[in-house]
Amino acid sequence: MAKKALFTLSLNGDQTDVAAAPDATLLETLRDGLGVLSPKRGCNQGVCGACTVLIDGVPVRSCLTLTARCEGHEISTMEGMNTDPVMEVLQRHMVASGGVQCGFCTSGMLMSARNLLAETPRPDREAVKSALSGNLCRCTGYRTIVDAICTAAEELAQ
Numbered sequence: 001m002a003k004k005a006l007f008t009l010s011l012n013g014d015q016t017d018v019a020a021a022p023d024a025t026l027l028e029t030l031r032d033g034l035g036v037l038s039p040k041r042g043c044n045q046g047v048c049g050a051c052t053v054l055i056d057g058v059p060v061r062s063c064l065t066l067t068a069r070c071e072g073h074e075i076s077t078m079e080g081m082n083t084d085p086v087m088e089v090l091q092r093h094m095v096a097s098g099g100v101q102c103g104f105c106t107s108g109m110l111m112s113a114r115n116l117l118a119e120t121p122r123p124d125r126e127a128v129k130s131a132l133s134g135n136l137c138r139c140t141g142y143r144t145i146v147d148a149i150c151t152a153a154e155e156l157a158q
C-alpha cells in the first residue's frame with residue numbers, strides 16, 4: 001500500500017488536514033478518512049452520480065477525483081449545507097414531492113440541483129432534466145425529483 005501523505009482540504013468552509021494515499025480518491029478520503037458520509041459510494045466508477053460533491057461550486061464525481069488534486073479548492077458536501085437557504089427549499093420540496101425514497105441518490109441529486117439553481121435560477125423542465133442527467137435513481141422514475149426542483153425554483157424566484 002502506498003505511503004500516506006498529509007493533505008489540507010478546504011471542506012465546507014473549514015481547513016481540514018487528512019492523511020491519504022497519493023492515489024486516494026476524494027470519495028475515499030471524505031468517507032473513510034473524514035467520516036463525511038453524504039457522498040455515497042455507488043458504482044465507484046463514475047456512472048451513477050451518487051458521490052457528487054461540489055468543487056468550487058461545480059458538481060464533480062468524487063469517486064473519479066484524486067484527493068491530491070483538491071488542495072486549494074473549495075469542497076462542498078451536504079454536511080456543509082445546513083444553513084444554505086436554497087438547499088433548505090430544495091430539500092423541503094424533494095420530501096414533499098416524494099423525490100426521496102431510499103435516499104441513496106438524494107445527496108448527489110441535490111448537489112447537482114444546487115449548482116443548477118446557482119447558474120440558472122429559473123430553469124425550465126428540460127434544463128432540470130439535463131442538469132440531473134448524470135445522477136441515476138433506481139426508485140423514483142425521476143418525475144418527482146424534477147417536480148421538486150421546478151417547484152423549489154419557483155418558490156425561490158418569488
Ligand code: FES
Pocket residue numbers: 040041042043044045046047048049050051052061062063064
Ligand atoms: S459512485 Fe461515483 S459516480 Fe457512482
Ligand code: FES
Pocket residue numbers: 099100101102103104105106136137138139140
Ligand atoms: S431514491 Fe432510491 S436511488 Fe433515488
